[in-house]
Amino acid sequence: MTTLLEVGHLSKKFVSGGGPFRPVRSMHAVNDVSFSVSVGRVVGVVGESGCGKSTLARLILRLIEPTGGSVQFEDLDLLAQKPKPMRALRARMQMVFQDPYSAIDPRYTIRDAVTEPFDIQGHRYTAKEKDAKTAELLDMVGLSGHLANSYPHQLSGGQKQRVGIARALALNPALLVLDEPTASLDVSVQAQIISLLEKLQDELNLTYIFISHDLSLVKYFCDEVLVMYLGRVVEVLPDTEAAARHPYTRTLLDSTFDPDPRLRRTIEPLAGEVPSPFDLPPGCAFAARCPSATGKCSTELPVLSSDGGHPVACHHPL
Numbered sequence: 001m002t003t004l005l006e007v008g009h010l011s012k013k014f015v016s017g018g019g020p021f022r023p024v025r026s027m028h029a030v031n032d033v034s035f036s037v038s039v040g041r042v043v044g045v046v047g048e049s050g051c052g053k054s055t056l057a058r059l060i061l062r063l064i065e066p067t068g069g070s071v072q073f074e075d076l077d078l079l080a081q082k083p084k085p086m087r088a089l090r091a092r093m094q095m096v097f098q099d100p101y102s103a104i105d106p107r108y109t110i111r112d113a114v115t116e117p118f119d120i121q122g123h124r125y126t127a128k129e130k131d132a133k134t135a136e137l138l139d140m141v142g143l144s145g146h147l148a149n150s151y152p153h154q155l156s157g158g159q160k161q162r163v164g165i166a167r168a169l170a171l172n173p174a175l176l177v178l179d180e181p182t183a184s185l186d187v188s189v190q191a192q193i194i195s196l197l198e199k200l201q202d203e204l205n206l207t208y209i210f211i212s213h214d215l216s217l218v219k220y221f222c223d224e225v226l227v228m229y230l231g232r233v234v235e236v237l238p239d240t241e242a243a244a245r246h247p248y249t250r251t252l253l254d255s256t257f258d259p260d261p262r263l264r265r266t267i268e269p270l271a272g273e274v275p276s277p278f279d280l281p282p283g284c285a286f287a288a289r290c291p292s293a294t295g296k297c298s299t300e301l302p303v304l305s306s307d308g309g310h311p312v313a314c315h316h317p318l
């Protein structure tokens, strides 16, 4: 399998505060994360709200600069790219957001929204060429060409997300980073968007990073899954049938499992104390919530290791 993306020891430290009454505080939203993605795969990223999923997505696309680590995309060192080649590279990697219209001017028509990426890249298409591109993109995502002159407020949530996907596809990307793309949609609409993504992947040979806090959706859709806890990857499930080795993953699976897919699909806050991300303990960040914790866990940081099975960062894997 050809590697498309290689992330090495990626970290992002946020510093806040400063001034007489606000002490400077810092936290690692993403901490020493390494993984690789092969062409044509769907890699899931799961974890509770605030664990660093969106920050990781932004780092991968270099929408924000990391404080450490590396990103190789199509064998290029992303972080070494100057603005102009970086802009060209950006066409190859696109993001789809939960709320596709958060980044689009509400006064834009659908046609404006899906053709804006061409303007950003400096393509000077005529109005006629833009009409043709719009028709082609809307067709790809299963929307009627008649919607081209509509405004976002005239569309349903599912239709808006289709526009978000069309916009992401405009520049022929190799990689889509999907950041909770179905989180605000009804279950039936979610299913339609997922089957659209499956169809597009087949047709366009796309590779996906699929971020979600819906584990059952991830299990259905993804080939492999990264489990994040407080900025770190704690387990890499090589396939969706793999049994959890990390106690945190096990707890997540237990808390979200329900035979009825409409119930308890998303990650609920788990019981137990979550350490402050500004003041992490020296050992395992999950120790205060972990039924298997020992003394070693509170003093020694577990690192990802493949001893005895797939990669897990735990002193006492299941």
Ligand SMILES: Nc1ncnc2c1ncn2[C@@H]1O[C@H](COP(=O)(O)OP(=O)(O)O)[C@@H](O)[C@H]1O
Binding pocket: 014, 015, 016, 029, 047, 048, 049, 050, 051, 052, 053, 054, 055, 056, 277
């Ligand atoms: N620009 C920022 N400045 C300071 N802290 C941030 C910033 N962006 C995110 N964070 C913090 O980083 C952590 C991870 O956030 P995020 O990546 O959005 O998590 P997730 O997407 O998993 O919910 C959170 O504690 C969040 O408050």
Ligand code: SF4
Binding pocket: 246, 247, 248, 284, 285, 286, 287, 288, 290, 291, 292, 293, 294, 297, 302, 313, 314, 315, 316, 317
């Ligand atoms: S390292 Fe220890 S505390 Fe952390 S998950 Fe493993 S057993 Fe639990």
Ligand SMILES: [Mg+2]
Binding pocket: 053, 054, 055
């Ligand atoms: Mg997020």
